[in-house]
Amino acid sequence: MKNHEICLQNNDTELELGVGYKSNSFFKKSLRKIWQTIVNYLASNQELKVWQKMDRHGNIYWQAYDPVTGKSFMSGSEYDMRAWIEQIYR
Structure with a gap:
């Protein structure tokens, strides 16, 4: 050494x-x-998170959470989910 x-x-x-x-x-x-x-x-931890879930009856729905604004959204429609995301980022 x-x-x-x-x-x-x-x-x-x-x-x-x-x-x-x-x-x-x-x-x-x-x-x-x-x-x-x-x-x-x-x-x-600051990115928008979007995921699909299934309820106990087998229905698929979308959930999203924006940690920057603290807002969340849930819908059975992909179109509505896209509209919500576009609204947040305007």
Whole structure:
């Protein structure tokens, strides 16, 4: 092990972490990846969600929820669902 490295040792494994340029680059890439994961998660929570469901009688209907406005909508008609979505995004 060199002077500029940190060694973490376990009974079965030895892990060396460099403190130089390469580890700094790795650290930056890791932080960037973590940040992107957080941004993607938050963005996905802001997207309109639309899904189809079936009631106990076998009738299919549509449900939607817009987390930005907090509004939701339910209809048995795909046409009505499309109209509601268009109304929200005008």
